[in-house]
Amino acid sequence: MCALKRYVCLLIWVASFPTFAETLNTLSYYTEEYPPYNYSVDGEVTGIAVDLLLKASQVAESPVKAANIDVKPWARAYRYTLITDNAVLFSTTRTQLREHLFQWVGPISTTRIVVLAKKSSNIEINEPIDLFKYRTGVIRDDVGEQLMSELGVPVDSMQESSYAKTLAEQLHKGRIDLWAYEENVANWWISQVGYDTNEFEVIFVLQEAELYYAFNKDIDKYLIDKLQQAIDKVKTNNNDDGITQYDAIINQYR
Structure with missing residues (x-):
């Protein structure tokens, strides 16, 4: 025992x-x-x-x-x-x-999550509600999409994609007005598809984070x-x- x-x-x-x-x-x-x-x-x-x-x-x-x-x-x-x-x-x-x-x-x-536009579009975003007027490209489930949703941007104002390269091309061709994405990564993809990053600018900062x-x-x-x-x-x-x-x-x- x-x-x-x-x-x-x-x-x-x-x-x-x-x-x-x-x-x-x-x-x-x-x-x-x-x-x-x-x-x-x-x-x-x-x-x-x-x-x-x-x-x-x-x-x-x-x-x-x-x-x-x-x-x-x-x-x-x-x-x-x-x-x-x-x-x-x-x-x-x-x-x-x-x-x-x-x-x-x-x-x-x-990291800095931003909204990019072509300089030639002359788009200005002074407050979040201004984003509602434009077609914004986002990566599905990406922080850019989530932050836009938190601001109340309607789903039908956002164009989802699984590929950043696709959104870089669509922004350059005017098929979307804006692109919500990480700043450094967006510029890398813009360069990768052969465009000049100087043709684009940050018009709104969604969040600075890590x-x-x-x-x-x-x-x-x-x-x-x-x-x-x-x-x-x-x-x-x-x-x-x-x-x-x-x-x-x-x-x-x-």
Whole structure:
């Protein structure tokens, strides 16, 4: 009987310690074509957020490989991360609307979500209600679309697409009047399709925020903390040249 009691107590004692079956390198990572933060070149995923994830996971001794990062259209990746218990989505703008939908690690970088127009259109937006008069291109489920909706812009005033390249072309050709998107990424896509970024201008700022890694709510907080601590180290540890490992990553994409 005494032996049995000791065995039961041992089981209870062992069970009281948390077990972490998952590691950072067993999670499923999803991203989109969102340069310079995350994008693909000749089938290989790269960018600021990718390099930071790879470096930080290495520091955390659970290295994630670029080959394990899946590039998908944003709306599909966003919804999949919400319902899949081992999924991580990046780069994700942290907003009040999304705050309780995910667990957050970061920040990766500051970001500015803006409304762009062609300079030749001479469009002026003095207050949010002015946006209602125009056709605005948005990426489905992107922060630009969500911020426009929060301002009360009607759904029928927004033209959804899954691809930023398509919206860059439509804005240049006048098929949409405005484009709500991240400023740096929008300019990158405008250049990619062969247009001069000087032909376009920011006419309204929707939000200044920060980009993060968004983890499904069911992922163990142990992994959230582990990656956060590793990212903090990457941001403070210096390379041999005297700059932080984080700044070295940023400098590669300037």
